[in-house]
Amino acid sequence: MSLKSALESGKFTVTAEVGPPKGTDIKKILHEAEMLKGKVDALNVTDNQSAVMRINSMSFCKLLLDMGHEPILQMTCRDRNRIGLQSDLLGASILGIHNVLCMTGDHPNAGDHKEAKPVYDIESVQLLQIVDALNKGKDMMGNDLMGSTNYFQGAVVTPEANPIEPQMMKFEKKVHAGANFFQTQAIYDIDKFKNFMSSARKFPVKVLAGLVLLKSAGMANFMNKFVPGITVPQILIDELKEAGKEKALDAGIDIMARHIKQLKDENICDGVHIMAIGAEDKIPAIMERAGLL
Amino acid sequence: MIITKKRDVKKLMENLKNYKSLFLIGCSECASLCGTGGDPELASMKEALEAEGKTVTGTLLPKTGCQTLGTKIELKKDKEACAAADAIIVMSCGAGTQSAVEIFPDKPVFPANDSLFLGNMTRFQMFDERCSLCGECVLDKTGGICPVTACPKGLLNGPCGGTDNGKCEVSPDIECAWVRIYDRMKKTDQLEDFKEVLKPKDWSAGRKPGTLNTREKKEEKK
Numbered sequence: 001m002s003l004k005s006a007l008e009s010g011k012f013t014v015t016a017e018v019g020p021p022k023g024t025d026i027k028k029i030l031h032e033a034e035m036l037k038g039k040v041d042a043l044n045v046t047d048n049q050s051a052v053m054r055i056n057s058m059s060f061c062k063l064l065l066d067m068g069h070e071p072i073l074q075m076t077c078r079d080r081n082r083i084g085l086q087s088d089l090l091g092a093s094i095l096g097i098h099n100v101l102c103m104t105g106d107h108p109n110a111g112d113h114k115e116a117k118p119v120y121d122i123e124s125v126q127l128l129q130i131v132d133a134l135n136k137g138k139d140m141m142g143n144d145l146m147g148s149t150n151y152f153q154g155a156v157v158t159p160e161a162n163p164i165e166p167q168m169m170k171f172e173k174k175v176h177a178g179a180n181f182f183q184t185q186a187i188y189d190i191d192k193f194k195n196f197m198s199s200a201r202k203f204p205v206k207v208l209a210g211l212v213l214l215k216s217a218g219m220a221n222f223m224n225k226f227v228p229g230i231t232v233p234q235i236l237i238d239e240l241k242e243a244g245k246e247k248a249l250d251a252g253i254d255i256m257a258r259h260i261k262q263l264k265d266e267n268i269c270d271g272v273h274i275m276a277i278g279a280e281d282k283i284p285a286i287m288e289r290a291g292l293l
Numbered sequence: 294m295i296i297t298k299k300r301d302v303k304k305l306m307e308n309l310k311n312y313k314s315l316f317l318i319g320c321s322e323c324a325s326l327c328g329t330g331g332d333p334e335l336a337s338m339k340e341a342l343e344a345e346g347k348t349v350t351g352t353l354l355p356k357t358g359c360q361t362l363g364t365k366i367e368l369k370k371d372k373e374a375c376a377a378a379d380a381i382i383v384m385s386c387g388a389g390t391q392s393a394v395e396i397f398p399d400k401p402v403f404p405a406n407d408s409l410f411l412g413n414m415t416r417f418q419m420f421d422e423r424c425s426l427c428g429e430c431v432l433d434k435t436g437g438i439c440p441v442t443a444c445p446k447g448l449l450n451g452p453c454g455g456t457d458n459g460k461c462e463v464s465p466d467i468e469c470a471w472v473r474i475y476d477r478m479k480k481t482d483q484l485e486d487f488k489e490v491l492k493p494k495d496w497s498a499g500r501k502p503g504t505l506n507t508r509e510k511k512e513e514k515k
Contacts, residue, residue: 078446082493104453107445109463118446122493125450129490140493158454166475166487170451173490185454228457 003042003070003099004152006271007181007206012264013271014292015042015072015183015208016283018064020055026063032280033064039284039293044072044101044183044273051078051111058088062095072154073097076105081121082130082140089134093149101154101183102127125173128153132178153178158185158229159196168199175203183273185229186212188236188255190262197268206270209263213276213286214252217241253282257289264290294323294413295386296420297330297406306345308403309380314348316371316378318393320358320385328418329406330358330384338384338405350374358389365396375400428499434486436478441494443470449491 006013016036021029033043043064047057061071073092080088089100104124108116122130130140137148155174161167171182182200187193187209200207212230214220217240220232236255243251260272276283287293309315317335324330332354339349351374355364368375375381381397383390384405393402410422425442431449432439441447445463452471455462459472478484 104446104448106455107463109445120446120448121496123446123448123450124453125490126493156454161452161454161456162458163472163475166452166471167454167456169475169484169487173450173488177490228455228462 001041001070002152003072004180006041011041011271012292013041013206013208014039014274014287015044015271016040016274016276016280017044017046018060018280019046019049019277020057020060022052022054024055026055026060029060029280030063030067033067033069035281036283037068039287040274041271042070042072042099045074047074047076047103047105048079048111049074049106051106051108051113051116053111053113058092058095058097061092061097065096070099071097072099072101074101074103075127076103077120077123077127078105078108079116079119081119085122085127086130086134086139089131089149089151090145093134093151098150098152099154100131100151101156102131102179103156124155125170125177128155128174128177128179152180154181154183155179156185157182157200159187159193160185160189160231161229171200172203175205179205181206181208181270183208184210186210186223186227186275188230188232188259190259190268193263194268208271208273209259209269210273210275211256211259213256213274213279213282214240214248215277215279216245216248216252249279249282253286253289256286260286260290260292264292294326294411295388296409296412296422297324297327297386298409299329300405300407302341305382305403305405309342309347309382312347312379312401314350314378315342316350316375316381317352318358318364318368318381318383318385318389319352319354320389321354321356322358322385324358324385324389324406325354326414327420330354330389334384338382350377358383358385359392361392361395364389364392368396426499426503427494427496428503429495431491431494434489434491436474436481436483436486438470438474438477440470440474443468443473447494449494451487 045057045060048054057074061073064071102124108118131151131153133140134149135151137145157171158167182205217237220237223230224232240248240251263269274283319330319335335352342349351371353371355367380401381393382403382405383393386408390404411424412420412422415421422442427441452469456469459469461467461469478487
């Protein structure tokens with residue numbers, strides 16, 4: 001089933017993030033993708049995440065498609081100008097890729113090529129408008145296309161951004177620019193997330209709550225300190241600490257499973273986006289504990 | 294103004310290894326305020342060069358170094374000192390350096406400074422970039438704060454996910470431009486304008502090399 005159909009059917013949708021490696025050896029990631037077959041509704045392939053140079057998103061999306069997965073092409077505005085972005089959108093379309101997640105992209109300063117010239121010729125809101133135009137058979141300049149695209153386009157939002165007001169205004173711009181679904185930055189406080197959802201529900205868009213697997217108390221503290229827009233509540237950090245070093249990952253799996261269950265049971269959002277960050281092999285266990293498998 | 298900083302002296306000395314006598318040109322405008330090309334800097338450069346065994350044939354602090362014709366006229370009184378120099382050192386911005394290149398077609402010209410950005414002097418010898426000279430001003434839509442310049446990504450439609458308590462993901466020393474814009478537009482009751490989606494920028498408006506002629510066109514002779 002396509003991501004669009006899954007979300008529109010009202011099914012609690014599960015997507016997972018996969019980051020292609022740096023280098024051409026893809027045995028590990030193919031194995032993980034194989035494990036997730038038939039379990040998740042779509043796999044979301046990162047675009048040089050954290051501005052670290054890796055295999056591009058489009059090539060890996062195509063491999064996933066050939067395996068029978070439903071891929072979501074992540075597309076950032078960091079490395080390509082408007083010509084490159086539109087050309088890649090047409091290219092991905094003829095490969096059979098029909099989901100795209102439009103984002104601005106981490107600054108090169110975060111990555112392993114800090115001296116790179118950042119492009120940002122256009123940005124996420126404008127990219128959504130461009131996808132909308134390509135779907136209607138026109139490029140962004142209004143020139144006719146010989147055949148249009150058929151993208152189901154998504155965007156990202158940070159529900160716990162501080163301050164929240166400008167973030168929500170941008171969220172609204174993204175909705176008007178044509179976003180069909182949103183994937184959020186990692187959330188850990190379901191009550192706070194409910195507040196965000198009460199605003200988001202005013203708009204005709206689907207929302208996947210972003211969930212990052214906690215592997216240790218140290219990782220949680222690190223994210224609190226260094227990752228903008230993510231707050232892991234102290235009570236969860238204590239839970240990881242109490243589990244001890246060897247059982248911390250297991251506690252992290254429990255936490256995520258619990259959150260997924262609550263989000264689904266209370267019908268808070270339309271699904272979840274799981275970011276296991278290197279522990280993709282644990283996703284089936286998370287889904288099992290959440291009662292999804 | 295154009296913000297400059299002194300180039301690495303070693304690099305400049307490497308440039309000058311084949312030249313013995315030199316003429317120095319500063320600038321009374323931006324470079325003087327930046328402390329890179331005023332009277333004190335001309336004097337200390339002269340001293341440093343003489344310590345390296347060079348001869349300084351003369352110095353000039355022109356009114357506006359990037360005004361090519363004006364600087365050329367000011368240099369008339371230094372005709373002999375210039376003639377005696379093997380090379381010219383310019384202690385202003387890249388534009389001032391290229392005025393000298395135009396004025397001295399037969400002499401090598403070397404820059405003493407790196408040109409950094411168009412900025413404001415916020416306090417004495419403290420400078421912040423404020424304008425990217427993009428050719429198509431958006432300040433009317435952004436509460437008077439330039440996101441093309443103040444946001445490392447040049448975003449036009451609001452903050453990215455990297456904003457953290459009003460700070461930028463690139464560095465905690467940078468205030469998030471879009472949080473500043475939001476706060477200001479809220480105070481000035483302009484938040485309605487914030488909602489407008491700004492279109493992709495027309496980068497052709499700032500295409501290089503820029504050129505502008507505002508002279509009234511003379512009637513063509515019949």
